[in-house]
Amino acid sequence: MTLLKELSAASVTNLEELVKKSSSFESVEGFASYYARRFEGRRTTSGLRYNPEKMTAAHQSLPLGTVVRVVNPTSKQEVHVTITDRCAPKSFHFIDLSRAAAKKIGLWGKGKIKVVIIPLLEDNLEEPA
Secondary structure, X not given: OOHHHHHHHHHHHHHXXXXXXXXXXXXXXXXXXXXXXXXXXXXXXXOOEOOOOOOEEEEOOOOOOOEEEEEXXXXXXXXXXXXXXXXXXXXXXXXXXXXXXXXXXXXXXXXXXXXXXXXXXXXXXXXXX
8 A cells, every 4th residue: 555545544534533523423233225226316305316326325313414434344345325315214224225325335135234324424415426
């Protein structure tokens, strides 16, 4: 690893640690699932249209616009997503990921898996990446 990459990785880690310390949210373990294909293009609670290629998610209670780190504890794969929607009431899972996010952590095709979510920061909701 080059010195520049090491410094960049260290900076990101330090920034995440700083943000976690300043966050009023705790990390939480629970089940994650992903959006069904039929939701593609539909409006989310935030008013944005669901795009399966964006790194977005639905959560039961986190504020819309919150950036969340979702970790698959089994594979150690992780993804950062923006909360743009709400999960269905009384669902067995507490976070629904977009297709792209589900693929990134090894959830795609499995239905549901146990994950850890770590809210990183709350921000005004804009068009997600």
